[in-house]
Amino acid sequence: MIVGVPREIKSWENRVAMTPGGVEALTRRGHTVLVERGAGLGSGLTDEEYEAAGATLTDAAGAWGAQLVIKVKEPLPEEYKYLREDLLLFTYLHLAAARDLTDAMLASKVTGVAYETVQLPDGSLPLLSPMSEVAGRLAPQVGAHHLEKRQGGRGMLLGGVPGVPPAEVVILGGGVVGINSIKIAVGLGARVTVLDINHARMQYLDDVFGGRIVTMNSTEANVREMVMKADLVIGAVLIPGAKAPHLVTRGMIAQMKEGSVVVDVAVDQGGCVETIYATTHDKPTYVIDGVVHYGVANMPGAVPRTSTFALVNQTLPYALKLADKGLDALRESAPLRLGLNTFGGTLTCQAVAEAFDLPCCDAAEALA
Incomplete structure (x- = not known):
């Protein structure tokens, strides 16, 4: 799979969604990783380190053009243009507090998997x-x-x-x-x-x-x-x-x-x-x-350096599953499936649907 890692554009957001070590883990499995130039600089990670790990450096459009895009923060309005039906987006979304973003994701039919709703059987939230x-x-x-x-x-x-x-x-x-x-x-x-x-x-x-x-x-x-x-x-x-x-x-x-x-x-x-x-x-x-x-x-x-490594420590196993299996990873993994918030223009997270009084489809049914 082609995996994209854009640079975060939120004000003073210096985290990055993937470390060079994470890139190496993905490329070792045969995936192509496109990292936007300068994406890791705020966390003290250079473009040269990403290239040495096997990444291809690109611009924002190139990173967003991947099949699987991994981010830290939710897309901002200037990034809505990159949302599309054949994109699998893996990031923090917090849609219940963001009606405009929710509408943009539904209109684009993007598949949105939110870190904050991936949930283990014991109720814990490993990516939050x-x-x-x-x-x-x-x-x-x-x-x-x-x-x-x-x-x-x-x-x-x-x-x-x-x-x-x-x-x-x-x-x-x-x-x-x-x-x-x-x-x-x-x-x-x-x-x-x-x-x-x-x-x-x-x-x-x-x-x-x-x-x-x-x-x-x-x-x-x-x-x-x-x-x-x-x-x-x-x-x-x-x-x-x-x-x-x-x-x-x-x-x-x-x-x-x-x-x-x-x-x-x-x-x-x-x-x-x-x-x-x-x-x-x-x-x-x-x-x-x-x-x-x-x-x-x-x-x-x-504190981006601490935060980046702490985040990638937890997200990388799930990112590898998504890169390896695509939508099948969501079908096979109940914790990942709970992370699915939007799919094919439909909300699949009940809490978000209730926040805006919108219809909701069961994630398993939507994926079927």
């Missing part, structure tokens, strides 16, 4: 988890930075100092993003409260972190109470493939302390804070009711 780990670990760092006075924050040190209390960090969700946020926030000395709806998960977090965190059931009343006390709120809510619910309302934001900070990692799925919207690394924050909002939708792009 590495970037959730990165974003989760970045969130307290970002929050600590924007709590600085010159960034518009309250002028607080996350961990405090002897004689001065640390910041109050509230984390909404105890999944992969949440637990990684806890690790960093606790490590920096903050007082951490985690809210979740899964009691078993709260038991686990309590066991792992002992008396260093507080766990609470995620009810509307508890969220309101803790958000009002928080210096930093981290949104770490995930419903696979679906739009995130608004746990923090505009009214709650208005009651937060002046200069407090919200970092919503769920923003690429619409966000769990009602006042959040997607921002970029160029202009990452804005202020509403005195609260600093950080809504960068590609947080791991800030």
